[in-house]
Amino acid sequence: xxxxxxxxxxxxxxxxxxGAGLIEITIVEATDHDTLMIEISDNGSGxxxxxxxxxxxxxxxxxxxxxxxxxxPLLAQAARATEGSCTVESRVxxxxxxxxxxxxxxxxxxxLGNMGETMATTIAGNPEVDFVYTHRIDDESYRLDTxxxxxxLDDVPLNSAPVIxxxxxxxxEALAEMKNRSRTGTEH
Amino acid sequence: xxxxxxxxxxKIKERVQAENALRHGDRxxxxxxxxxxxxxxxxxxxxxxxxxxxxEEAQVSDVVVTTSGCMGLCSREPEIxxxxxxxxxxxxxxxxxxxxxxxxxxxILEGEIQTPFVLARGKEQP
Numbered sequence: 001x002x003x004x005x006x007x008x009x010x011x012x013x014x015x016x017x018x019g020a021g022l023i024e025i026t027i028v029e030a031t032d033h034d035t036l037m038i039e040i041s042d043n044g045s046g047x048x049x050x051x052x053x054x055x056x057x058x059x060x061x062x063x064x065x066x067x068x069x070x071x072x073p074l075l076a077q078a079a080r081a082t083e084g085s086c087t088v089e090s091r092v093x094x095x096x097x098x099x100x101x102x103x104x105x106x107x108x109x110x111x112l113g114n115m116g117e118t119m120a121t122t123i124a125g126n127p128e129v130d131f132v133y134t135h136r137i138d139d140e141s142y143r144l145d146t147x148x149x150x151x152x153l154d155d156v157p158l159n160s161a162p163v164i165x166x167x168x169x170x171x172x173e174a175l176a177e178m179k180n181r182s183r184t185g186t187e188h
Numbered sequence: 189x190x191x192x193x194x195x196x197x198x199k200i201k202e203r204v205q206a207e208n209a210l211r212h213g214d215r216x217x218x219x220x221x222x223x224x225x226x227x228x229x230x231x232x233x234x235x236x237x238x239x240x241x242x243x244e245e246a247q248v249s250d251v252v253v254t255t256s257g258c259m260g261l262c263s264r265e266p267e268i269x270x271x272x273x274x275x276x277x278x279x280x281x282x283x284x285x286x287x288x289x290x291x292x293x294x295x296i297l298e299g300e301i302q303t304p305f306v307l308a309r310g311k312e313q314p
Contacts, residue, residue, distance in 0.1 A: 001228070001229050006228050006229065006233065009223070009228055009233055010224075010225050010228050013223050013224070013228075013255065013257070016255075017257060063257070063258070065258065065259055065260030066258065066260045066262060070225045070226075071225045074225070114233075117233055117234075117237050118233065120237065120240065121223070121233050121236045121237065121255075122255075124236065124240055124253055124255075125221065125223060125236070125253065125254050125255030126254075126255065143192075144192060148192070149192070149197065152194055152197050152198060152201065153197070153201050154201065154205075155205070156200075156201045156204045156205060156208075159253065160204050160249070161240050161241075161243040161244035162200045162203065162204055162244055163197070163200060163201075163204070164240045164244075165240065165241070165244055166193075166196065166197055166200055168237070170192060170193060170196075
């Protein structure tokens with residue numbers, strides 16, 4: 001994986017396969033604290049203690065088609081490479097929360113990458129799931145809640161191609177604007 | 189707080205509703221983009237983005253897109269499965285943006301299987 005947004009897409013896909021109806025993705029970039037925090041929480045089936053205990057083991061998976069489970073270990077490795085950390089909390093029946101913390105300006109931190117494409121891809125592939133995507137950069141914030149989009153869209157499906165393009169572009173534009181504003185903000 | 193452009197979304201809704209009113213037709217094709225860790229690392233997200241752009245450009249509404257996990261052939265990712273109703277599913281391997289465009293225009297729209305990119309025929313095992 002070359003960018004953090006790909007790790008995020010991977011973790012979200014895990015959540016959808018755990019039967020989640022609501023997945024919340026939160027990204028917080030704090031320049032003052034030099035941290036980047038990524039949190040993905042779902043209300044899916046959750047994991048028992050044994051599974052949770054082995055989640056960082058790349059040679060453990062619940063799947064039968066292959067013998068490795070690299071999603072979480074790769075994210076954890078990316079976080080540790082920046083003196084950060086990765087934790088997974090889960091309860092059977094309640095859901096799962098994956099949190100990864102990075103040092104924002106660490107030389108080995110992967111770029112965040114294209115969050116617009118990540119959200120557009122996951123919404124296109126899982127139209128029955130709701131997503132709340134919150135992104136904060138210092139004092140600026142952005143929020144996309146598919147439940148609100150559905151209210152506006154009426155009978156038009158969330159995964160119809162023009163809506164997916166709208167989501168992809170809206171996120172890209174909002175993040176670029178936020179970056180710009182927070183940069184000019186710190187100069188004053 | 190950056191706000192979602194609700195007015196733009198309303199316009200999109202009206203456009204899609206107007207387009208759909210002119211068509212009849214159920215789902216004709218299902219395209220599954222394999223979105224496991226291996227697929228994502230190999231470029232499945234870019235393949236999905238290309239596919240959605242092609243669907244929008246061609247203005248078709250009978251193509252359904254979905255994602256699935258890895259089916260165990262990680263070294264041949266990105267993989268997609270094209271299922272045209274009434275026909276055998278076709279799994280394509282090593283898909284990239286260019287191959288995706290070709291598969292969309294030739295196979296999905298015109299029914300011509302792109303043999304050089306085919307990995308397998310038949311239903312994938314989940």
